[in-house]
Amino acid sequence: MFLLSSSILNNPNENGIIIFVLGILFIISLYHFLLFFQIKKKVYLFYSIYSFLIFISYLxxxxxxxIPILIKPIIGTLNYLSTNLVWTYNIFYFIFLFTFIDIKPYSLKWYRFIKFNVIFLFILCFIxxxxxxxxxxxxxxTNGNIIFTILITLFSLSIYIPLFKVDNSLKYYAIAGSLSLFICSIIATIIYLFELTPEENEIRLSIFYFGVILENIFFSLGLGKKQKLVILENVELQKNIYKQKENELLLENEKAEKEKLKATYDKELAENQLYALRSQMNPHFVFNSLTAIQYYISSNNVKASENYLIKFSKLIRQFFELSKESEINIEQEIKLISNYLDIEKLRFEDKFTYEINVDSQIETSEIKLPTMLIQPIVENAIVHGIFNKLDNGEVTINFKHDSLDSLKVEIIDNGVGFINTEVKNNNKRMKSSNVLSDRLRFFNKSGIWNIKYSQHELTPDxxxxxxxxxxIIKKLYDNL
Structure with missing residues (x-):
């Protein structure tokens, strides 16, 4: 009865579900493509290509x-390449999966087996x-597709042997993601073969699309953890290097060199930890925006969802460009905040207005501040303050000249206030507060910045x- 019932899931290619799925795939592909240029790890490039090929194959x-209007000039090419795209993204799936797991150190035999099969499948498709x-x-x-499907199924089943054996915590993300898509594909195939639903009912496609989303969520989470592990390994490696040098200096009784090394170590370690915190904050924008896109699509507001995707792509590109820097000028920070607030206005349907004020004596292109310091506070003002307010809200950001060498930044909102939301969102508040405290501690520890922070209610009565x-932001000296 469930499969026969009238539901939004029955016609996913007509009611916007496929657009939602394609939107997620496009954002994931773009995000990991930009991440590849930032981190220089091939696994992000392979995953970006894999998700992008799926995106192209279902347009x-x-x-x-x-979308049908946009692809009309190339629809013939897409139809011609449809089978080739399926072959290619399946091959890139295996390339990504075993680059992600890095199976070579665990089993050279399985590494060679997988490499041989990937090359064999590629040559077969080419022939x-x-x-x-x-x-x-x-x-x-037609016959090639049948042969390819049989071979890829057997290959997919065989790879679970090394996946379960390998001693790597990332394997659980790979197994969960691949099994999610595999199970959903089997269910969809059974519904089709045994005609469990009328021909016009396409709920099987919705089940398959659900599997695609689940797979990519698990893969994205796994890549996020891999990124964190790499950063922690680099920090630990740097610790060991400095400890080794420190021991050498002790043996040589070079006290002055030891103190200099310790100062350098403290500074660089703080900068690495700051980078780790920045890296963990990147995905926050992605998943917030996916929620907004889902809302517009479920409301059949295709124009708004298209506009949101364009604005979000521009914002995430700007985010990655700035996240490479340890500091940015006020002009860049204002552009980032403005773009973010414009997107949040779309998400909350103009529930608030905002204003950004800068003292006339401040040179916005010259004065700098730490990257991603102000924007998260602005986000808190929207999500925890304005969002919970019954009527429309206002957010004001002021950049003021505090003293000769200090900058004062105020983020003001007329939302429900900290006390009214701290009980509801205690865990989120605590986590956000801890991240901010950690960042401020690291900034002040670096010896480059002296930052004071305060927060209080605007209208307590x-x-x-x-x-x-x-x-209150004061820069002590330029980065070495």
């Missing part, structure tokens, strides 16, 4: 909205396509008490 199944191009006989593609957060 032609969208029946409504703006089928070449025979089709030479002869024009579509049977080469009113129901909506509001909040004002203040930073």
């Amino acid at each position: 032609d199944v969208v029946e409504n909205g703006f 089928f396509e070449l025979l089709y191009v030479i002869t024009g006989n579509l049977n080469f593609i 009113l129901k909506d008490k509001g909040n004002i957060t203040t930073f």
